[in-house]
Amino acid sequence: MLKQTRNWSADPVLSVEHLTMRFGGLVAVDDLSFNVGRGDITALIGPNGAGKTTVFNCVTGFYKPTEGRIALRREGAVEDEKIAELTRSGRQYSDGETSPVFLLERMTDFRITEVAGVARTFQNIRLFGGMTVLENLLVAQHNKLMRASGYSVAGLLGLPGYRRAAAAAKETAVEWLRRVDLLDRADDPAADLPYGAQRRLEIARALCTNPVLLCLDEPAAGLNPRESAELNTLLKYIRDEHGVSVLLIEHDMGVVMEISDHIVVLDYGKKISDGTAAEVRSDPKVIAAYLGVDDEEVEEVERDLDVKTGPKAAEGGAL
Numbered sequence: 001m002l003k004q005t006r007n008w009s010a011d012p013v014l015s016v017e018h019l020t021m022r023f024g025g026l027v028a029v030d031d032l033s034f035n036v037g038r039g040d041i042t043a044l045i046g047p048n049g050a051g052k053t054t055v056f057n058c059v060t061g062f063y064k065p066t067e068g069r070i071a072l073r074r075e076g077a078v079e080d081e082k083i084a085e086l087t088r089s090g091r092q093y094s095d096g097e098t099s100p101v102f103l104l105e106r107m108t109d110f111r112i113t114e115v116a117g118v119a120r121t122f123q124n125i126r127l128f129g130g131m132t133v134l135e136n137l138l139v140a141q142h143n144k145l146m147r148a149s150g151y152s153v154a155g156l157l158g159l160p161g162y163r164r165a166a167a168a169a170k171e172t173a174v175e176w177l178r179r180v181d182l183l184d185r186a187d188d189p190a191a192d193l194p195y196g197a198q199r200r201l202e203i204a205r206a207l208c209t210n211p212v213l214l215c216l217d218e219p220a221a222g223l224n225p226r227e228s229a230e231l232n233t234l235l236k237y238i239r240d241e242h243g244v245s246v247l248l249i250e251h252d253m254g255v256v257m258e259i260s261d262h263i264v265v266l267d268y269g270k271k272i273s274d275g276t277a278a279e280v281r282s283d284p285k286v287i288a289a290y291l292g293v294d295d296e297e298v299e300e301v302e303r304d305l306d307v308k309t310g311p312k313a314a315e316g317g318a319l
């Protein structure tokens with residue numbers, strides 16, 4: 001069931017404002033603004049080369065944007081004036097407050113994950129193939145464990161604080177493995193898992209860091225229809241039961257239209273549409289952008305939309 005409220009206006013967890021990213025003479029992202037609603041699944045879509053991954057890389061600290069502000073409100077609504085004040089102060093985030101704000105464009109990727117609570121997965125799976133499935137999830141919680149050890153030999157000596165933290169980390173890992181249906185593979189090397197299972201493990205690993213915002217780069221890429229359906233169920237569970245906001249890049253329109261509360265469409269680095277699936281689907285600018293790509297992709301998009309939305313899509317003249 002998709003939501004009726006427009007969380008991205010009422011309660012944004014992330015605000016991207018006037019984001020520009022240039023690579024030499026190429027403007028990959030051009031004065032882009034959009035919000036991600038708290039507790040929403042938001043999809044960033046657009047033809048190849050539209051700038052989607054570049055936006056992701058800016059949000060997660062892999063790129064420093066040329067211009068723009070990326071504000072994360074971790075726990076709830078914050079007045080614009082407070083964010084403006086933080087911006088003027090030159091600081092990266094407002095600390096020790098009930099509703100902290102993080103200016104991600106000023107932070108390193110490591111701190112964005114650790115301090116602000118933004119986790120991500122990659123287009124190309126990046127697991128530790130030689131480690132077991134369980135170890136991959138424990139490594140994701142390494143920093144939490146280091147803090148519990150007081151960055152001393154407490155860990156080696158097995159002092160109680162560290163032991164408790166280690167047990168909690170294992171519990172979190174086991175819980176997510178159960179949720180993504182990989183508990184029976186816990187002791188197998190990650191590289192031995194089939195492709196779809198590796199994708200689920202990557203998502204579980206990101207969730208072990210307890211993020212408020214989970215960024216997924218093409219999570220359905222390479223999945224078969226059954227695995228795609230399982231992914232949809234998992235993402236809805238993450239949203240509904242854990243309140244994690246999800247921002248995803250996805251080419252599979254079947255997945256996008258079925259699970260997204262909000263869709264932002266890019267073309268040539270600019271936003272061309274922003275709204276619910278129904279709004280975006282019938283937007284002539286979106287249709288035109290997709291018609292600009294090669295025939296095969298247009299056909300694929302049309303087929304996906306037909307399958308998922310049936311006659312309604314056809315009435316609305318969808319993509």
Ligand SMILES: Nc1ncnc2c1ncn2[C@@H]1O[C@H](COP(=O)(O)OP(=O)(O)OP(=O)(O)O)[C@@H](O)[C@H]1O
Pocket residue numbers: 023026027028046047048049050051052053054055
């Ligand atoms: N590190 C980089 N250096 C130079 N150009 C880059 C870099 N990263 C991306 N680009 C360029 O920026 C533009 C946007 O690329 P980006 O990968 O963000 O698009 P995308 O929408 O994610 O595409 P796709 O759907 O194919 O993954 C492209 O023209 C790309 O070649």
